[in-house]
Amino acid sequence: RKEVEQDPGPFNVPEGATVAFNCTYSNSASQSFFWYRQDCRKEPKLLMSVYSSGNEDGRFTAQLNRASQYISLLIRDSKLSDSATYLCVVNSASKIIFGSGTRLSIRP
Amino acid sequence: GAGVSQSPSNKVTEKGKDVELRCDPISGHTALYWYRQSLGQGLEFLIYFQGNSAPDKSGLPSDRFSAERTGGSVSTLTIQRTQQEDSAVYLCASSDRGLYGYTFGSGTRLTVV
Numbered sequence: 001r002k003e004v005e006q007d008p009g010p011f012n013v014p015e016g017a018t019v020a021f022n023c024t025y026s027n028s029a030s031q032s033f034f035w036y037r038q039d040c041r042k043e044p045k046l047l048m049s050v051y052s053s054g055n056e057d058g059r060f061t062a063q064l065n066r067a068s069q070y071i072s073l074l075i076r077d078s079k080l081s082d083s084a085t086y087l088c089v090v091n092s093a094s095k096i097i098f099g100s101g102t103r104l105s106i107r108p
Numbered sequence: 109g110a111g112v113s114q115s116p117s118n119k120v121t122e123k124g125k126d127v128e129l130r131c132d133p134i135s136g137h138t139a140l141y142w143y144r145q146s147l148g149q150g151l152e153f154l155i156y157f158q159g160n161s162a163p164d165k166s167g168l169p170s171d172r173f174s175a176e177r178t179g180g181s182v183s184t185l186t187i188q189r190t191q192q193e194d195s196a197v198y199l200c201a202s203s204d205r206g207l208y209g210y211t212f213g214s215g216t217r218l219t220v221v
Binding site for chain 2: 034036043045046049089095096097099100101
């Protein structure tokens with residue numbers, strides 16, 4: 001079983017839709033969690049950290065469920081510019097593990 | 109510096125040659141990571157440094173790959189006797205103890221011909 005698993009997608013949704021991604025992790029001792037965004041042929045960039053209490057940044061909401069060992073990302077009112085690959089990242093014993101990414105494509 | 113700097117940005121080398129890739133992390137960041145990403149694929153972990161030591165080298169694909177970090181700052185990734193399957197983008201990231209996420213450099217695109 002992979003340490004971090006994501007649905008690879010692709011997700012193809014219309015502009016304005018709400019889309020949600022989940023990511024599961026296997027190490028229950030994992031300490032910190034992040035969502036990254038990667039545009040084509042670019043390096044990954046931090047989108048947001050994920051806190052136990054859940055956190056929101058504009059149209060983006062991230063949540064952590066330690067009991068079920070998954071993190072989620074919700075994007076509301078999606079924009080064309082949200083098209084990218086979204087990577088979940090888990091820090092386990094200072095080793096950061098990336099999910100393989102979920103491709104999102106927003107259509108007009 | 110303001111961000112993570114990697115050099116060269118592009119490298120084309122002949123099969124069998126050695127290459128050296130450089131990463132200059134954000135000043136003060138103690139943790140440094142190397143990943144590689146083949147076209148259309150996810151990130152593959154290579155090695156992690158905390159300071160100058162490498163607690164986790166588990167991702168290095170073969171003994172042709174080595175990395176070092178000096179002065180708790182610059183790191184070099186060396187690939188000896190390059191093979192075509194080594195062609196990929198090599199990404200470096202640094203972090204302040206991993207608490208606030210990781211900042212990536214723009215990568216070195218390695219092509220082995």
